[in-house]
Amino acid sequence: MNSLIKLELTRALRNRKFLFFSVIYPSVLFLIIAGNAHSTTKVPGTGLTLPTYMMVSMASFGALTAVLLGNSERIAKEREGGWVRQLRLTTLPGRGYVLAKTASAAVVSLPSIVIVFVVAATVKDVRLDAWQWLALTGAVWAGSLVFAALGVAIGYLATGDAVRPITMIIYFGLSMLGGLWMPTTTFPGWLQDIVQWLPTHAYAALGQAIEQSRAPHVQDLAVLVVSFALFAGGAAWLYRKDTLKA
Numbered sequence: 001m002n003s004l005i006k007l008e009l010t011r012a013l014r015n016r017k018f019l020f021f022s023v024i025y026p027s028v029l030f031l032i033i034a035g036n037a038h039s040t041t042k043v044p045g046t047g048l049t050l051p052t053y054m055m056v057s058m059a060s061f062g063a064l065t066a067v068l069l070g071n072s073e074r075i076a077k078e079r080e081g082g083w084v085r086q087l088r089l090t091t092l093p094g095r096g097y098v099l100a101k102t103a104s105a106a107v108v109s110l111p112s113i114v115i116v117f118v119v120a121a122t123v124k125d126v127r128l129d130a131w132q133w134l135a136l137t138g139a140v141w142a143g144s145l146v147f148a149a150l151g152v153a154i155g156y157l158a159t160g161d162a163v164r165p166i167t168m169i170i171y172f173g174l175s176m177l178g179g180l181w182m183p184t185t186t187f188p189g190w191l192q193d194i195v196q197w198l199p200t201h202a203y204a205a206l207g208q209a210i211e212q213s214r215a216p217h218v219q220d221l222a223v224l225v226v227s228f229a230l231f232a233g234g235a236a237w238l239y240r241k242d243t244l245k246a
Helices: 001-014 017-036 050-081 085-086 094-123 130-155 163-177 190-195 198-210 219-244
Strands: none
Touching: 001 198, 017 050, 017 094, 017 190, 050 094, 050 130, 050 163, 050 198, 094 130, 130 163, 130 219, 163 198, 198 219
16 A cells, blocks of 8 residues: 555646645645735634634645545546556555545545745734644544545546536535635625535634634534544445446
8 A cells, every 4th residue: 555655646746737736736726815904904703813813724625635536536537548457457455545535535625735834924914823834734644544545436427527526516615614714704794604614624623713712612522523433434345346347
């Protein structure tokens, strides 16, 4: 499995287009959204300044981009190209393949998180305690595993032709409704009640809790844990189903 992880990392790092959208693009969006905002402008209902709030949102968005888009399209193409069929001839178990894909995607997501933090600190003068920077990095990075598992599931659910539109609908839908592009406090009340159950909302809320120096809400943690279990379990089931077809 370690060899497969190294191979996946090498392939991802050679894909310049993928690296731009997963590593550079979130930082550019952060500057566009928070670039003209005053450092004291507060987001209603959060107590956080707009640059601080959007820093976590864009870091989460960058990690989501790296693990969701990268996994889903690559796996769908590998299935059609016969690569997955070749792997089944080795001693690698199905869970090993899923874990390798999830782990390699999570490693690639780390640079996007760090770069957003560096840009926010240097350009918008975002200041946090040392423990908050470390906790934020760890929380956003660990939370990306939820969407890495979702990417694997989509890769086994969709065909090579259909995977991109399906992934993009899920990707943009989760990003917008989860509050990664704009604060959910600006949504109508009925919509706020719905989006609080989305994994992207819980994902961003995890980082915001650290910025506010408080413990995360139990509901947010539960949403992330349940989502990961569903996505990882679905990915494993779809892998076994795909194996039976071969």
